[in-house]
Amino acid sequence: MGTGNSEERRRNAGADDGPAESPGAAGPLSPASSGGARPEAPPDATGLAPEETAEGGPAAEGAAEGSPYAGTGRPLQADAAAQWTVEVRYGAFETRLLCASDIGDIAVGTCLVVRTDRGTEMAVAISPPRPNRDAVPLRARVLRKANAADIELQHKLESEKRTEAHAFASRLIREHQLKMKLVYVEPLLGGEKMIFYFSADGRVDFRGLVRELAREYRTRIEMRQIGPRDEARLLGEYETCGRRLCCKAFLDRLEPVSMRMAKQQKSTLDPGKISGRCGRLKCCLRFEDRVYAELRMNLPEVGDTVITASLKGEAISCDIMGQKVTVLTAEGERATVRAEEILFVQPPAGGQTEEGGEDDPDRIRNEGKREGPAGGPAGESGSGA
Numbered sequence: 001m002g003t004g005n006s007e008e009r010r011r012n013a014g015a016d017d018g019p020a021e022s023p024g025a026a027g028p029l030s031p032a033s034s035g036g037a038r039p040e041a042p043p044d045a046t047g048l049a050p051e052e053t054a055e056g057g058p059a060a061e062g063a064a065e066g067s068p069y070a071g072t073g074r075p076l077q078a079d080a081a082a083q084w085t086v087e088v089r090y091g092a093f094e095t096r097l098l099c100a101s102d103i104g105d106i107a108v109g110t111c112l113v114v115r116t117d118r119g120t121e122m123a124v125a126i127s128p129p130r131p132n133r134d135a136v137p138l139r140a141r142v143l144r145k146a147n148a149a150d151i152e153l154q155h156k157l158e159s160e161k162r163t164e165a166h167a168f169a170s171r172l173i174r175e176h177q178l179k180m181k182l183v184y185v186e187p188l189l190g191g192e193k194m195i196f197y198f199s200a201d202g203r204v205d206f207r208g209l210v211r212e213l214a215r216e217y218r219t220r221i222e223m224r225q226i227g228p229r230d231e232a233r234l235l236g237e238y239e240t241c242g243r244r245l246c247c248k249a250f251l252d253r254l255e256p257v258s259m260r261m262a263k264q265q266k267s268t269l270d271p272g273k274i275s276g277r278c279g280r281l282k283c284c285l286r287f288e289d290r291v292y293a294e295l296r297m298n299l300p301e302v303g304d305t306v307i308t309a310s311l312k313g314e315a316i317s318c319d320i321m322g323q324k325v326t327v328l329t330a331e332g333e334r335a336t337v338r339a340e341e342i343l344f345v346q347p348p349a350g351g352q353t354e355e356g357g358e359d360d361p362d363r364i365r366n367e368g369k370r371e372g373p374a375g376g377p378a379g380e381s382g383s384g385a
Contacts, residue, residue, distance in 0.1 A: 085132045086142060088114060090123035092186045092197070092234055096252055097123070101142035104129050111146035113189065120190025122146060122154045150189065157187045168216065169196055172209050180204045183226060184234045193220035199231055229254050232278035239276060246283045257281040261289045264296065265320075295320050298339040307344040308337050 082100030089096055099114050106112070106125050114123045117139060146154075165185045173182060180200040187194045194217055198204075206223055213221045226234075233247040233254075247254060262274045262285055276282040299318045300306055306315050306327050313327035313335070323339040 082132050082138065082141070084129035085136065085138065086112075086125055086129045087127040088112060088123035088142075089126050090114060090116065090121050091118070092184060092195075093230075094248060096126065097140050098138060099123075099140040099142050100132070100138040101129055103142060103145065106142070106145070111151060113143045113146050113150055114140060115143055116140045118195075119188045119192030122150065122189045154189055157189065161187050165194060165196075165217070169209070169213060172212055176206075176209055178204055178206060178209060180206070183231050191219055193222055195222045195224055197224050197226050197230070197234060199226055199228070228278040229280055229283075232276065236277040239282075245277065246287075251283060251287075254283065255286055257283060257286045261285040261292075264289070265292050292320055295323065298323060299325055300342070300345045301347070303348050305346040305348070306337070306342055307346075308341045309343065311335055311337070 082102065084101040084104050085098055086101045086106055087096060087098050097114075097116065099112075106129050108125055108128060110125045112123045112125055114121055120143070123142075162185050165187065166182060169185065170182050173180060179202070180198045182196060182198050184197040185194065186197070194213070196213070210221050210223060229247065233245065236245045236248070239245055243249070257280070259269075259281070262269060262281055265285060265288065266274055274281055274285065296318075299320065300315045302315055302317065304315045306313060306325060311327065311329055313329035315325050316328045316334075317326040319325070324336050325339065325342065327335050327337055329335065
């Protein structure tokens with residue numbers, strides 16, 4: 001590899017590794033790196049920047065020698081002259097990307113050969129072409145519509161080469177006694193590189209592994225460390241709800257999910273019901289949190305005194321999605337009332353809130369007025385939590 005890459009490897013290692021060895025020599029430490037469209041970064045155990053990756057192999061700019069895509073791998077430049085733009089999904093993480101295109105008759109679902117910063121890849125159009133009126137510079141371009149040979153090659157890479165490379169790399173990992181788990185292998189259509197996604201608890205010296213992989217496949221090898229959420233995103237298909245995993249279907253960014261969201265949305269905190277395929281809190285808890293927060297404002301807290309036109313009692317449970325409250329009356333009877341039937345809500349004087357803090361005896365939730373029962377005074381609304 002070039003001198004610049006050798007110097008970078010020495011900086012990453014914190015020591016001088018000497019001159020670059022055979023093609024395939026890579027940085028000695030596994031980085032906490034992102035894969036796809038901003039996936040979750042694992043705990044930083046390496047001290048390297050999240051954007052860093054370790055690569056090894058021939059430093060060719062284009063596709064592998066002898067590849068039908070040779071010559072398409074020139075370094076990408078921002079292209080403002082494209083007549084059209086089209087949004088595509090590509091790669092193992094099904095990343096969304098806006099590409100420049102000179103083709104204006106692309107239907108949604110069409111397979112395309114595109115050039116990205118990673119190399120020549122297969123992608124699928126997810127939007128029709130739009131005129132590039134503002135001459136927006138883009139660093140990805142549609143080369144052409146995929147033909148039968150492109151589709152056949154992509155299928156062969158996914159069904160044969162990926163499986164063979166995974167088995168070969170797994171055997172090398174065992175031979176080198178590396179404390180890492182190989183999760184997924186992604187060979188690019190153009191042959192510029194192969195990406196090996198792995199998980200590990202800490203630092204891993206995989207220089208020998210990368211050298212042997214580069215020697216076997218004669219292409220650039222990229223080792224990319226991922227976390228549990230990305231592992232599920234690569235390997236999982238369907239969740240317990242019966243639908244496709246959100247991270248595979250439409251989520252491009254994996255944002256943190258808090259236990260507060262789970263407490264607000266679930267009546268039980270059973271890990272089996274609030275954890276996803278990755279073993280972490282389900283992503284749907286986050287993007288549904290705002291709706292639950294808005295609906296929760298219409299309901300009282302558990303322990304509050306609720307007054308309607310026909311009864312008075314203590315709120316003992318709330319159905320947020322159904323907008324209903326179960327009330328226990330002084331006579332020991334239970335009744336279910338709708339949120340819009342509540343006229344007045346009074347917190348327990350000197351009691352404790354659900355968060356553990358003291359209530360203000362004079363605190364009354366009111367976000368408007370409602371008419372009281374016939375013949376009586378108007379009561380204050382109990383909406384708002």
